[in-house]
Amino acid sequence: MLDALFRKVSGFAWFGRSIRHQVLLAISLMLLLATIAAGTIAVVNGRNAVNVEIKASIDFAEGLLRELVRRIAAENQLSNLDYLVSREVDHMRHARIYVQDGGTPPKLLRSSSSDDDGPSPLSETPDWFESLMMPAGGEDHTRVIRVPNGDRQIILKGDPDDEIAEKWQQLSSLAIVASISMLLLVGAFYFVLGWILTPLQALARGLVALEAGENARRLEIPRVVEIADISRKFNSLAASLDQTRAENGELYKQIQSVQEDERREIARELHDEAGPCLFGITASAESINRISAKLDDESARRITTRTDEILSIADRLKAMNRALLKRLHPVSIGKVPLPALIKDLINDFDRRHTDVRIISEIGPFARAYAEKIELTVYRATQEALTNAVRHAQADNILIELREETSRRGTREQEPGILICLRVSDDGVGFKPGAAAGFGLSAMRERVLSAGGTLAVEARDPRGTSISIKIPAQPSDASRLQVREASRMTS
Secondary structure (H helix, E strand, C coil): CHHHHHHHHHHHHHHCCCHHHHHHHHHHHHHHHHHHHHHHHHHHHHHHHHHHHHHHHHHHHHHHHHHHHHHHHHCCCHHHHHHHHHCCHHHCCCEEEEEEECCCCCEECCCCCCCCCCCCCCCCCCHHHHHHHCCCCHHHHCEEEECCCCCEEEEEEECCHHHHHHHHHHHHHHHHHHHHHHHHHHHHHHHHHHHHHHHHHHHHHHHHHHHHCCCCCCCCCCCCHHHHHHHHHHHHHHHHHHHHHHHHHHHHHHHHHHHHHHHHHHHHHHHHHHHHHHHHHHHHHHHHHHHHCCCCHHHHHHHHHHHHHHHHHHHHHHHHHHHHHHHHCCCCCCCCCHHHHHHHHHHHHHHHCCCCEEEEEECCCCCCCCHHHHHHHHHHHHHHHHHHHHHCCCCEEEEEEEEEECCCCCCCCCCCEEEEEEEEECCCCCCCCCCCCHHHHHHHHHHHHCCCEEEEEECCCCCEEEEEEEEECCCHHHHHHHHHHHHHHC
16 A cells, blocks of 8 residues: 555656656755755754864863962952953853852853843754754863862853854855755756757657648757757658658558549449339339229228338338438539538438537638548548547537638648638547547548548547648639628628
């Protein structure tokens, strides 16, 4: 359980992040560890420095007081000992002087110029820092000087407060400078890494473009040696894919042409053979009905019942024949505008699947395109609707079809035209990394053979979106007719 929790946390904190964030996190951790190590060394050195400073100050103060006491005793001024010693307090750093008479508590001697009401040197120093910096064995610095001719004695103790407060100020200033420096360093790394990794982002966009079928995409060679090598390999791969795609496109065009010819031939056979046969069956059944009307009532009723069944079956076969003819080769291709053709397809799906809500947004179009382009758009819409209804089990489907101006045209004076188709549904969606089915693969090949692009995306929170863009250039006559129609309807 702990191992699983560790993997989950590590995955979120490290593996689930981008390279930029991983490098910044690693640098921040190293700077944090270096700061902790430097702070530990600074505390240890500061503590040793405080200990040495206090010991030196106590040694100096002890020598000075012993000489002062000897001189005061020689001059027979022991009665003024407190006053004379207190005058030397200002010359002693990091030391406190106490005078003790017999068994009475020690009395602290202060300089007459000292301010007893002033703030303590440790008033702004945290307690934890004071505990860290306090010299070990503070009583070891205590010295006792006995005064001649009596029970009096001078007690000298170390006072590290000033030294500790000074170390705190130094380390605090150093910590502020180090923190600002680390923030500036991390910020600089953030922008530098962004500049270095920009070619990788371009590479990722290039891979997405290749997946969508934009084999003409090439990357600029960056100055970073490693990424430049990857970019060259990408361009080489894109060139190979472009050549392979062109060869596959030509092959698929031939296969598609043969397939459409076979569909057209089958549709013609169904129309020329099955149609007349069904018409003959219907005519014969109706003739039998007319003949049976001359017979007696019972025989006529039995014959009429059978002929009605034959007529019903013939009607169903006619409906099936018409549906097959439309699926094999829509007779309206090349004869009606593309928007009307797609609307007819949507209406047909709407009639056959009443439990699915299909919404269409079809913009204005040129009057006609090449039959191949219209057939590609028709088959792509047909396959996308079939996938959404049959496989995605969608409840709502949105079809968007419009005409856009591309950046590059086939003529210098006239921009190119893109036919943009987008089919979105709220179905079960697809799993990441799942292989495309036969229908989607055939749709992609058909679109790519027409020079277009196809992208499949997952929708949030569920569903799938298929986007198709196919370049097409309508004729000048069609363009003029569309403009004239738009002018008259506006």
